[in-house]
Amino acid sequence: MPTFRSERWFQWCNGFFILAVSILMLMPLVHLLAVSLSAGEFVSRNQVYFWPKGWNISVYEYLGGQSRLWRSLGVSVYITLMGTMITLLISTTLSYALSRKYMPLRSLILKLIVVTFIFSLPLIPFFLVVRDLGLLNSLWSLMIPTATGAYYIFIMAAFFRGLSSELFEAGRIDGCNEYRLFWQIAVPMSIPVIATIALFHAVYQWNSYFYAIIFIRDHSLYPMQMLVREMVILDQMMNNLTGYDTSTKAMATDQLKAGVVLFVTFPILLVYPFIQKYFVKGAMLGSLKE
């Protein structure tokens, strides 16, 4: 393609603009990181921009000793892993079943699922159902009621439908029952879509906090987002930290807040490079299916 001067100029401007926007995505987080790693007096004088002034890791040393933070991390890890497993179990079995043309009541069920997609879940009755099932104030309330939905089912069912039927016929001739057909033939062939849904849900589960607010009372069951919310958004740092000595000016509250935010961001940053590829593939899977 011929490169005229205006084309060159456009490429440079465009590239610069894109780079600027990309950096804009990172900068706010970098600023908080700098604040959390700076010496207290620079922070209170508002002199910290994007690089720490006066290296100081006491914020992280202090936070590292906070058992409540670690406990909530553990809760989040648990509900993410367990919740995703539950989601996969429920979603794959139902989607597989709905992809089989011989499934009884198939079209009726599909239509009913579409209905749930159209009418959004009413909050109050949903709360009442969870309450009446005795799930309030338990971690199950965070994993089961939000396990799946039309979105996951349709994506997976489409995939299962696309699997070649010859393998299944061969399996049936060999005497496999439906259960084995599902576990030993369908599932191994569906690793991509299963991985995608798993990652989607894991990120959702890790980041969500609203249902935790509604369903959980016990501080010891707080997922990390909910704990951080109390500390940073609701300004209740004191209630949630032990050994907090206001007389030590070494750590400004802003710094602690920044440190806590980084603490809860770190796990995502850690897995981000690995899951990023899968996500992009998955997003396209979902949209092209439409």
Place this chain on the structure above:
Amino acid sequence: MPRTIWQALTSNPRVGVFILAVPGLAYFLLFKYLPLLGNIIAFKNYDLFLGIWGSPWVGFSQFERMFRYGEFIQIVTNTFAISFYQLIFGFPAPLILALLLNEIRTFWFKRFTQTMLYLPHFLSWIIVGGIFIELLSTKGMVNLMRASLFGAGPVQYLIEPDYFRGILVSIGIWKEVGWGMIIYLAALAGINPSLYEAAVVDGANRWRQMWSITLPALLPAIVILFLLRVGNLLDQNVEQVLVFLNPLVRNVGEVIDTYVYRVGLQGAQYSYTTAIGILKSLVGLVMVVSLNQLSKKVTGESMY
């Protein structure tokens, strides 16, 4: 040969596959349909102690109540206004970004910037809230820069009603624009390059190419995404708003979903807020269906 009842049952494919579906079906019944049926409490005055069946019927009085009190109008206005801003600014942004990014020729640069661009999508609203509450506070970086660059006094961004909606929408765009552009990038990648080559031969410049080739190719994706957005106009992301909402901006920032949470759950006004939820669903349904019909006539594209 089947030896037990269990084996007889499971060897029948129709029974076997149905059994596989049972957990999923149970889930949908319990957690999707039961709540829909529970909407019935909107026609009652739900009392905690009387339960659903024991609570008295009140007909449409919960719905009447909505219109009698001014605050409901305000809340709907807020929801519409915020959704509207999001539509005007937040809908084109990923598209524009995708179009620009698509013009980049250097592959590694493209990948590198993409990675940075959709990072915010993976951060929770709590994290994003924590970041921007710090940045926008009176001692935060934004105000500091205002002071050093313009010598202007600090603005309390987070508690000024005039700024709230704009800030909410802007932060939302910051978070989601990178992710939103993925779908468009995928569609753009699918356009036949020979179309562009032919256009260049015919003397079309970059903008003409975009108008005649790129945008028409993207039209299906644009229309469907648009319809999905508009169908959700009265839904606001609760997690997003709840992080930034505070008593000082409630009159401009309280949306239907946060109202239902605050007044319905915390304030135990179960029936009243359920009625609000029903109305919201109905309006959403009407909008989706009518816009779909309109879209079919105008562009030939629709959701179903």
